[in-house]
Structure formats: structure tokens, C-alpha cells
Amino acid sequence: MAIDAADPFKNDVLNRKANVETLTQFITSYEQSIVLCIDAGWGQGKTTFIKMWQQYLKNLDIPTIYFNAWESDYTDDALIALIGEIGLAIDNLSGENKSKAKGLFSTLKNKIGYLAKDASLKEWLPIVATIGSLISGGRIKADKIAEFTANLGASLAKDQIEKYEKSKQVLFEFKQALSRLAECYCGNDDKKPLVIFIDELDRCRPNFAIEVLEKAKHLFNVDNIIFVLATDKTQLGHSIRAVYGQGLDVNGYLRRFIDFDYLLPSPVRSDFIVSLSKQLGLDKYLNINIFYFPAYNYTLLNILKDITYLYKLTLREQEALCNILNIVMKTSTQFTQEEYILLFFLSVLKLKFPDLYKSLNRGSKSSFISNVLENINSQYPINTNNDIYYFEFLECMLLSVIRPASRFSYTKTIDDYVRKYNFNDVKKQKLIDSFDMVKRSEITIQDLLEIKNTIEFSSSFTLNWAV
Known part of the structure; x- marks a missing residue:
């Protein structure tokens, strides 16, 4: 700043x-x-x-x-x-x-x-040199060294006292x-x-x-x-x-x-990300109501705030996140709301879990999705007090990448997912409601890779912040 x-x-x-x-x-x-x-x-x-x-x-x-x-x-x-x-x-x-x-x-x-x-090292150099002179042709003149060190002991004691007095005066x-x-x-x-x-x-x-x-x-x-x-x-x-x-x-x-x-008092992270988005002019892209949740007056900015909070991004990481979003939103074609949510999420993965982010490729589709879902659930436990389904919506978008709702039973998909993590009935119902919305616009591995490419492009630019 x-x-x-x-x-x-x-x-x-x-x-x-x-x-x-x-x-x-x-x-x-x-x-x-x-x-x-x-x-x-x-x-x-x-x-x-x-x-x-x-x-x-x-x-x-x-x-x-x-x-x-x-x-x-x-x-x-x-x-x-x-x-x-x-x-x-x-x-x-x-x-x-x-x-x-x-x-x-x-x-x-x-x-x-x-x-x-x-x-003090400089004072020892003449002493070392003198001892060295008493070693000739590989033979040590023991009697001379003994005589020298005996005299040296008394001299050093006197010197140390004088040095101490001198150091006090110099200090x-x-x-x-x-x-x-x-x-x-x-x-x-x-x-x-x-x-x-x-x-x-x-x-x-x-x-x-x-x-x-x-x-x-x-x-x-x-x-x-x-x-x-x-x-x-x-x-x-x-x-x-x-x-x-x-x-x-x-x-x-x-x-x-x-x-x-x-x-130093800890800042309210959500306030900081809102301020950064305003400074960069991102609010015009983010203050858009999510049409999946019309009753909640819920915007893309709300989603960004919640992801920032749940993943505990530091102020510096929030600035890096806004740097990515700033470049992507001003250089890429208009994203759909689903793609914006994935953009937020993949950008956070890049900052917090770079190895997981890098593992996203066409050949590792299933393992990547499985690891990402595990990561989400480590950040977003089922007892989190959140009435909005956006994280369940994100989970269902990711599930649809490996099991498209148009070709597979979403009921079985959800049942398998619920069984794996032992979710309660409230969580299961959120997933069901979210999957109904995901079916309208399925996400593919190609969509994820294209979003990743835009994020990588943004890494070529830097925004000069100072936290």
C-alpha cells in the first residue's frame, strides 16, 4: 500500500x-x-x-x-x-x-x-605469528613455546584487565x-x-x-x-x-x-478484501447477485469474503489474490458466475496449497478432484454456521467434473460422497439442492484447465503492495 x-x-x-x-x-x-x-x-x-x-x-x-x-x-x-x-x-x-x-x-x-x-581477533594475530615462528622445519621448539606461553599468561591477564578498563571508557x-x-x-x-x-x-x-x-x-x-x-x-x-x-x-x-x-490487533479479514477490491475497481465485477441464491441477496463479493475467511488468508495473501483477480478480470473474457467461483477457489489453492494446485491436469482428473474435496472438508467442517449453499455448490461443481449429472445419477453421487465423509442430513440436503442447480451448467476438466491458464497468465504481472 x-x-x-x-x-x-x-x-x-x-x-x-x-x-x-x-x-x-x-x-x-x-x-x-x-x-x-x-x-x-x-x-x-x-x-x-x-x-x-x-x-x-x-x-x-x-x-x-x-x-x-x-x-x-x-x-x-x-x-x-x-x-x-x-x-x-x-x-x-x-x-x-x-x-x-x-x-x-x-x-x-x-x-x-x-x-x-x-x-579482538586482530590482537591475536601477532601471538599466532610468534608461535608459528617457534615451529621450524616441522619440529616444535617445546622449551621456547613453554617459556613464551608462561610469559604470555601473565601478559594476557594484565592485557585483559587493561582491555576491560579501556572497553568501558570506549563504550x-x-x-x-x-x-x-x-x-x-x-x-x-x-x-x-x-x-x-x-x-x-x-x-x-x-x-x-x-x-x-x-x-x-x-x-x-x-x-x-x-x-x-x-x-x-x-x-x-x-x-x-x-x-x-x-x-x-x-x-x-x-x-x-x-x-x-x-x-498488533488482528484485522477483520473480510473488511480488508472488500477494501482491496474497491481500490482496484473489482467491485463492479463482484457486486453481482448470485442467481442461484436470489432469496439471500448474495453476491460474488460475499463468496470471495467467505472463501478468504474459511481459508484464513493473511493480508499479504489477500493482496496476492486480488492481484490475480485484477489481471484476470481485466484481460479475460467475461466469466460465468460458476467460473468466477472456481476462479476464486483455484486462486486460493495456488496461494495456500501450491502442490495441490499444480496437480491439476487432464491426466489426474479423478485424483485431483478427490484431493480437492478432501481439502475443502478440512477447511469447511459440517458444523460450520453457514446458511448459504455456496460451498456445497462448489463441491457439486467439482463432483460433476468426474461424474456429470447428465449421464450419472446425482443421487448416487451424493450418497457416495455423504457416506465417505459421514455427513449429517443437513449437509446432505444442501448437497442435493446444490446439485439440482449444478445440472443446469455442468463444469468439465477443460473449464478448470482454462481457468488455471488465466491464473498462470496473471502471475506474469506484479502489483506493488506493501503489507
């Missing part, structure tokens, strides 16, 4: 404005540094949420930096990646603040060499310079923090994700800086356990780095 600079909530189909306003009031009430986690599952709109929030803060003259952790996890050190993003933001400053920020950033770069995770100077740099971004307004958004942390390599958390909490824990992490904490927990073991108390571990959690 595009974020309008003047009005970041202009295209806010999930009504996130109130959440953003509340969180802004929350983070600006803290004078000290905090780490806030925006927790939501994959495809639930985290990226769009923090980008709307970032633009909202910009409009309040609150400085922000966006750091996509996943795009940076190819680097060896998270600290360097974070400092690099802060340095890039200096170009947005002007006047005295920009000049001052450049000087402070130079100080940070001088300190970072000491704080980087491989800094103090680093944080001091970082806090003053944040002031430059804030225009010396102590009521405005520098807000650093970290996105896609749950997609990073486990070691890199952990390192980002550690650096953010320990090295950036200074006045004037607030971190906002957008992540799926469940997935992040899997990454952490991959490093520290499955028995780790992940919540306890994360409490060391995250001060506050904010569970």
Missing part, C-alpha cells in the same frame, strides 16, 4: 490511525531509551503499519530512521549495519546540525573499530557521542526522540537477529533514542532456539532486550 506523505492514513483500510496515535503518545512520554516490539504474524501488516507510523512521526517533526534488518543480514556485524543507517540519515539534516552530526559520526566510526565483534564515549548525535536529528528538542524502526527481524539469520537485539539494547541504550521492532515474536523465538537450544525460555530471554510488547 502506498503511504501518502501528506496523509499517511489516506489508504488505511485497516483503521490503524488510532493505534499509531496511542503508540506515539506512549513513546514520547519516555525520557530514557526504550525498545518497543510490534508483534504480529507473517503477512498481518507490520511493514505497512510502521511505515504509516514513520510518516506520521515525520509530519510531527519527530526524526525517524528505517532499518530493514533482513536486507542487511549479509553483513558480518549488526553494529556496523546499524551505524551505517544512522550515517545515511545525516544527509537529511541541514545547517549547523548537519555539520555537528558529521563530526559526531566520525567519532562513532573511530570507536566502532574497538567495539566490533572481530576487534562510555561511544554512547555519549551517539546521544549527542541523536540530539542533532531532534534539533536539540529534548521532547523529541530519534525513533529507529527495525523491520523484518524475524526473517534474518538467527545469529544476526540476536546480534541486532543485543546491539540495540546494550550499545544504543542512550537518551534520545527509541527502538521499535516489527517482528513475529513466535518466529523470532524459533530463531533464538536454533542458536541456544530448544529448551530455552524464549520469553525470559527476550525480556532482557525488549522493554514493551504491543500486539
Whole structure:
């Protein structure tokens, strides 16, 4: 979704404005540094949420930096990646603040060499080289190595103490310079923090994700800086356990780095799919009453909403679905209502069950239909509270592909199907009523293959959304 600079909530189909306003009031009430986690599952709109929030803060003259952790996890050190993003933001400053920020950033770069995770390695290189010089022609000078390591032990102990004292001083100077740099971004307004958004942390390599958390909490824990992490904490927990073991108390571990959690409210999926269809102009195709259900004032859009709900499509999957429908409806000939329903269903299969979708071909007609019906019943149990027969109608359309009603007894077809899944009498009656309607317009395997071809054609196009 595009974020309008003047009005970041202009295209806010999930009504996130109130959440953003509340969180802004929350983070600006803290004078000290905090780490806030925006927790939501994959495809639930985290990226769009923090980008709307970032633009909202910009409009309040609150400085922000966006750091996509996943795009940076190819680097060896998270600290360097974070400092690099802060340095890039200096170009947005002007006047005295920009000049001052450049000087402070130079100080940070001088300190970072000491704080980087491989800094101690350089100190070991001369030691390794010395030991190597005591090995000549494959023969080890044991007495010389013993003498060297004895002296080395005392020297290293002294060096470690001095290094510890030095690291404390360097860390103090680093944080001091970082806090003053944040002031430059804030225009010396102590009521405005520098807000650093970290996105896609749950997609990073486990070691890199952990390192980002550690650096953010320990090295950036200074006045004037607030971190906002957008992540799926469940997935992040899997990454952490991959490093520290499955028995780790992940919540306890994360409490060391995250001060506050904010569970992003789950959107009403049906509202989202309706909003997307309006934005793309699909509503003119979908706001058509299904003539099979005249008494219910039931439209194609209602069917799309229900399929989206029953198959639990994430927001990102709904956008992908609308992308398919947008291309198909604007490039293909007019579909019948039956074909629209099959288009919705096959598109959902492509997104949620790609292997099942790919198995659709002329040679596997019976096995495909059998597997699809099994899939439907796993999503749509008989106790589902639904008075509309559209799913039974879909089931009967699929059954007619392998057993056309014009040539076979639909009564036997339904009886076999009811017996296989042990359906109750209510479900059976829905199937009977639906099969009466299916007989008017039978669906063939060729119809399914043609719909699949139009879906595949749509995959050549992409629609630029950001969830």
C-alpha cells in the first residue's frame, strides 16, 4: 500500500490511525531509551503499519530512521549495519546540525573499530605469528613455546584487565557521542526522540537477529533514542532456539532486550478484501447477485469474503489474490458466475496449497478432484454456521467434473460422497439442492484447465503492495 506523505492514513483500510496515535503518545512520554516490539504474524501488516507510523512521526517533526534488518543480514556485524543507517540519515539534516552530526559520526566510526565483534581477533594475530615462528622445519621448539606461553599468561591477564578498563571508557564515549548525535536529528528538542524502526527481524539469520537485539539494547541504550521492532515474536523465538537450544525460555530471554510488547490487533479479514477490491475497481465485477441464491441477496463479493475467511488468508495473501483477480478480470473474457467461483477457489489453492494446485491436469482428473474435496472438508467442517449453499455448490461443481449429472445419477453421487465423509442430513440436503442447480451448467476438466491458464497468465504481472 502506498503511504501518502501528506496523509499517511489516506489508504488505511485497516483503521490503524488510532493505534499509531496511542503508540506515539506512549513513546514520547519516555525520557530514557526504550525498545518497543510490534508483534504480529507473517503477512498481518507490520511493514505497512510502521511505515504509516514513520510518516506520521515525520509530519510531527519527530526524526525517524528505517532499518530493514533482513536486507542487511549479509553483513558480518549488526553494529556496523546499524551505524551505517544512522550515517545515511545525516544527509537529511541541514545547517549547523548537519555539520555537528558529521563530526559526531566520525567519532562513532573511530570507536566502532574497538567495539566490533572481530576487534579482538586482530590482537591475536601477532601471538599466532610468534608461535608459528617457534615451529621450524616441522619440529616444535617445546622449551621456547613453554617459556613464551608462561610469559604470555601473565601478559594476557594484565592485557585483559587493561582491555576491560579501556572497553568501558570506549563504550562510555561511544554512547555519549551517539546521544549527542541523536540530539542533532531532534534539533536539540529534548521532547523529541530519534525513533529507529527495525523491520523484518524475524526473517534474518538467527545469529544476526540476536546480534541486532543485543546491539540495540546494550550499545544504543542512550537518551534520545527509541527502538521499535516489527517482528513475529513466535518466529523470532524459533530463531533464538536454533542458536541456544530448544529448551530455552524464549520469553525470559527476550525480556532482557525488549522493554514493551504491543500486539498488533488482528484485522477483520473480510473488511480488508472488500477494501482491496474497491481500490482496484473489482467491485463492479463482484457486486453481482448470485442467481442461484436470489432469496439471500448474495453476491460474488460475499463468496470471495467467505472463501478468504474459511481459508484464513493473511493480508499479504489477500493482496496476492486480488492481484490475480485484477489481471484476470481485466484481460479475460467475461466469466460465468460458476467460473468466477472456481476462479476464486483455484486462486486460493495456488496461494495456500501450491502442490495441490499444480496437480491439476487432464491426466489426474479423478485424483485431483478427490484431493480437492478432501481439502475443502478440512477447511469447511459440517458444523460450520453457514446458511448459504455456496460451498456445497462448489463441491457439486467439482463432483460433476468426474461424474456429470447428465449421464450419472446425482443421487448416487451424493450418497457416495455423504457416506465417505459421514455427513449429517443437513449437509446432505444442501448437497442435493446444490446439485439440482449444478445440472443446469455442468463444469468439465477443460473449464478448470482454462481457468488455471488465466491464473498462470496473471502471475506474469506484479502489483506493488506493501503489507
